[in-house]
Amino acid sequence: MAHHDHELVRLSADALAQKLASSEISAVEATQAHLDRIAAVDGEVHAFLHTAPDLSLATAAAIDQRRAAGESLHPLAGVPIAIKDVIVTNDMPTTSGSRILEGWIPPYDATVMTKLRAAGLVPIGKTNMDEFAMGSSTEHSAYGPTHNPWDLERIPGGSGGGSAAAVASFEAPLALGSDTGGSIRQPAHVTGTVGVKPTYGGVSRYGAIALASSLDQIGPVSRTVLDSALLHDVIGGHDPRDSTSLTDEWPSMADAVRRADVKGLRIGVISQLDGQGFQTGVLERFREALDVLAAAGAEIVDVSLPSLEYAIAAYYLIMPAEASSNLAKFDSVRFGLRVNPPGGGTVEDVMSATREVGFGAEAKRRIILGTYALSAGYYDAYYGSAQKVRTLVQRDFEAAFGQADVLVSPTAPTTAFKLGQNTGDPMAMYLNDIATIPANLAGIPGISVPVGLAREDGLPVGIQFLAPARHDARLYNVGGALERMLEDSWGHTLISLAPDLAPGEMTAAQEGAV
């Protein structure tokens, strides 16, 4: 069984789905294998904040029964999936990585959860994240950091380090993430996995605990481009509960991956994200990938986004401004933590004491920044100026997409840094998002695909493709093509090089190590 488990968890979601569809394995077996893997390795990785094995197995058993009854099921029915804890679930606690929501079980499901459940996927737990998705390392979680499966001393990226690490350590074939400034793509980059930030409005935000409403987007996390596409096809589409959700009819992203043809595709290299401040090994792998694409018939062109140098500054005004307002609801009156000050007090005193204890340092930092940026007398200089920069960035992208079908850059400047390395230096942490933030400001889709290991540290490197809004399918096409060509040239997947966290197939649980 253990050997069988070991192979099962290494299957892609697509491969697993095929074995489920043919009844070669059952959903209960698939779910149990992943629960065993979590039991074996999550003591070290800490990707999960919550699992509910009985609940997940019951969900899986129901899928098996429906399949046995001859019901026609969604292709992904029975495939386990990890859920970033920013997404509300009516059967599991949802904390958004914050003490202030500890133990809160929402009375409702996010729209993406409703869609996942309708398709028969099996939620197996809630993944760790920086508090309220504020961070690039998952070190700002109130529940302790997640560790990078490639090197447990290093960060798994953030804010969605939990979802990326869960997928990279074979605890789940699929995960949901959320991306406000790179929280899906940067963790994919540092863990050798795939992550997609869809077009703003492409996936419903209803039930995603808001960090910055105009930037947040839920998206897929997986080990292969096809798996992300399959998940994207489940969660995408219009939702009347989200006013910013697009009403477009979307093409199949999975079909785009299967098409995987870059001949004649114009790929624009963003000149501002190709050099200074980027780690040598990151740039090497990036350029190799461009060579592979060019060899396959893609046309590589240079594009410039002149406003990019202001993007981080603008982002760090808009995001905290919206966050300061979005986080106001955490006041102890209706849900979550309540702290009564010694000797009692007014409702204001209780709100204040609750927020003092319930929010971590980074959340407080951003609430203060955002409150300041929106204050009378400062609004025009800060929030107003930032919105103007946002418009300029959008125009830059429009111009660049006149010259290229997709744009490309390394996903982040460096490979995974060491836990604790940047916690005392918020600016260094913020600069890690330089390549990912512009897509959120512009509302355009982006994907990060693994392109190898950096020479100097042997850690994964990702490439980021960006497409015009509504053209997510282009990302899947080019991402899928690059993945296939790289794997053909290596003779294996990149993730197969990741250290085996549970050596000798003996699970840690069996050894009593957890």
Add this chain to the structure above:
Amino acid sequence: MATAKLMDFDKALELFEPVLGFEVHVELNTKTKMFSDAPNYFGGEPNTNITPVDLGLPGSLPVVNGEAVRYSISLGLALGCSIAPSSRFARKNYFYPDLAKNYQISQYDEPIAFGGSVEVELPDGRFFTVPIERAHMEEDAGKLTHVGGATGRIQGAEYSLVDYNRAGVPLVEIVTDIIYGAEKDAPELAKAYVATIRDIVVSLGISDARMERGNLRCDANISLRPRTAPGEPPAPLGTRTETKNVNSLRSVERAIRYEIQRQAQILADGGTITQETRHWHEDTGTTSAGRPKSDADDYRYFPEPDLLPVVPSAELIDELRAALPEAPAIRRRRLKQEWGFTDLEFQDVQNAGLLVEVTDTVAAGASPQAARKWWSGEISRIANARNAEPSSLVSPTDVAALVTLIDSGALNDRLARQVLEGVIDGEGSPQEVVDARGLAVVSDDGALIAAIDDALAAQPDVLAKIKDGKVQAAGAVIGAVMKAMKGQADAARVRELVLERASAD
């Protein structure tokens, strides 16, 4: 609470010019709330008409109610406003436990309607134009009940209960421009303005507009500025107060009068007015200090990122404009003329809130005077006695049917009152009540003549007087006959027959 010294009203007006401004909140009677699909029904079991959106639960998102947008456009048009081709919601950030998200979704610098005016009729029939700055959409807050304090206010309360049923109820806030020139009519203008807004929203059918239930709420701003000699420039505007909790038309008038007298006395004594909200107390007819309100209150407004701009099509606006009902002021003028009422008669009907009932009764075939008489008289009397709204007791169709029965001679007034009671008690239409209770007037002259002859025989002295030409003496005989007939006779016919029989002998 210390009682404020008040200056005589006329003296206050000699020294100061009152400057007014009103913010009227109208609760729209849409089926669902402003941003959620919870029923728009406030009352009943607390915290039952709520969704994750109304509670501001993490992850929930607002969605604009299209019906509320249409209602707001109609109201804007009725106020003579321009409708913005694109307007936006904003967040007004402040912490308060009745505000589920700790921000209110409102419209700030881009309201849906702006730049209008309303003709307001003063009690003496003159019209005053009130300039409208804007009308914007927003959501109501929950309702707080403060428990344990002496005053029922938050100060001194042990704890407070929150009912979020009202959270998210759609509101339109109508904001006037600064109103100059009301002078001594300021209190009456205030009342007439709010009454006009009420009439407009009722005629549009977009609000229940019951002030006592908070469907319509008025915040009255007032400041005084000293008068200057002719030829001199006017004094700068004085510091204003904003009186809240004014829950009836009468209170609006009283509150403005009170604030003019209070502020005048303070200014005359060399004091200064504090910019603050004032709380109106219906029982004592006074205001007390609320919270300080400064122009620098920082709500950190910014565009609501969860909502798209509201972009109504020109076709929709045209359609709603074409569907606007006649403006209440114009309609009143027309009706008064058509009905031929005196000023007093018309005002009685209007002040009793019976315009719609009388209109519908006339439309159903009754004469205007008869319709007025029944609604202002017997129906209002019964409504008073039963503590009910006249309109809830009987339909205009039934009243018109009753009047028709009287006009045809089938009922006299006394019988008609009995029939009305039957209708109100649910016994059916007027004709059905007549049939069931056997209340028709006796029109058989033979039976009447027999009763008259008996009565004349019993009262020979009266007979003699009538024969002497003292016709008024006939009343005693008529009364006796009506009594004998148990009221089921046409008194006019009885009179005719009495005189006829008396002279025939």
